Amino acid sequence: MKAALIGHEFDRGLLGHRCWLELANGERIELPVERWTAPSDGDEVLLRACSGPTIDIGCGPGRLTAALTFRGVAALGVDSSRTAVHLTRRRGGSALHRNVFDPVPGEGRWRHALLADGNIGIGGDPVVLLRRAAQLIAADGDVLVELEPPGRGLRRERVRLRPGDADVAWFTWAWVGVDAIAEVALRAGLRVDWTTRHGHRWFARLERS
Numbered sequence: 001m002k003a004a005l006i007g008h009e010f011d012r013g014l015l016g017h018r019c020w021l022e023l024a025n026g027e028r029i030e031l032p033v034e035r036w037t038a039p040s041d042g043d044e045v046l047l048r049a050c051s052g053p054t055i056d057i058g059c060g061p062g063r064l065t066a067a068l069t070f071r072g073v074a075a076l077g078v079d080s081s082r083t084a085v086h087l088t089r090r091r092g093g094s095a096l097h098r099n100v101f102d103p104v105p106g107e108g109r110w111r112h113a114l115l116a117d118g119n120i121g122i123g124g125d126p127v128v129l130l131r132r133a134a135q136l137i138a139a140d141g142d143v144l145v146e147l148e149p150p151g152r153g154l155r156r157e158r159v160r161l162r163p164g165d166a167d168v169a170w171f172t173w174a175w176v177g178v179d180a181i182a183e184v185a186l187r188a189g190l191r192v193d194w195t196t197r198h199g200h201r202w203f204a205r206l207e208r209s
Contacts, residue, residue, distance in 0.1 A: 010161065011083040014061050021159040021173065028162070036060045036117060039067070042201035043116075047071065049144055049205060052111030055136055057100050057129075058119035062088025069093050078104055101132055110137050115145040124156055124172025130188035134208065143190065143206040145181070150202075152177030154184060178202050185209075 013019045013033040021029040034040075046064060050073055056065045059077025065088050068075035077088045077095035088095035098104060100122070113133040120126050133143045155175045160168050176184055181204050182192050191209040195202065 010060075011081055012161070012163070014081060014083050014087060020162050022162045024158050024170075029159075032117065037063070039063060040201075042198040042203075043067065045196060045198050045201075045203050046114060046116055046144055046146075049142075050075075050112045050114070053106065053109070054112040054114060055104070055106070055110045056114045056116070057133065058115070058117070058122055059088050059093070059095055060084050060117065062091045062093040062095060064114060064116055065093035065095060066091035076105065100129075104136065107136055108138065111141050113137050113141070113143045115143065117146060118175065120145050120147070120176050121174040124174050126154070126174050126176050126184050127187045130185060130190055130206065134189055139208065141207075142193065145176075145204050145206060147181055147195070147202045147204055148175050148177040149200075150178045152179070154180040178204070181206075 016037045053074040056077045059065045059079045065075045065077035085095040085097045158170050159173045160170045185206050190206040193205040195204045
């Protein structure tokens with residue numbers, strides 16, 4: 001999957017430097033690097049929802065993985081960036097350098113799978129990603145996702161990271177709005193249990209349908 005090929009491209013943002021996604025039409029989407037690297041308003045929605053073993057898909061610098069660990073919740077971050085794994089471990093969390101579509105420990109036994117900070121866009125196909133997340137959780141487990149605000153629908157675009165080398169590879173990314181998550185989840189064999197908002201951030205809990 002292309003997720004494995006682009007992990008290192010996000011390293012600049014993981015280290016706290018400003019960066020953005022550039023679309024083919026020239027549009028820029030600023031990445032929330034400040035939120036990646038420090039506790040953020042709204043994180044508590046996800047942290048409170050994690051009552052058992054949690055796999056944090058695309059853990060980045062590990063703020064959520066580490067926060068869960070400090071609360072006594074077993075947590076494992078998975079990221080295709082070695083920098084992300086290093087930063088997560090440095091914060092006191094456990095992390096694995098791996099593409100989430102490859103075998104990972106505890107498949108089918110995780111109580112929760114996290115897709116925070118827009119990570120539902122990994123690979124460019126949210127249905128495929130949610131199907132994979134569903135394979136990782138136990139029968140009574142759930143997938144906790146962060147979404148775009150209502151009215152955004154489902155959007156898939158070819159993008160590249162900026163700043164970056166002139167020949168940096170283009171890849172596909174996706175965004176899912178609150179209004180689109182029910183259909184996306186249904187196609188992945190999941191259903192929406194709840195959605196909620198905290199400030200400017202939106203979240204949903206998905207369970208098996």
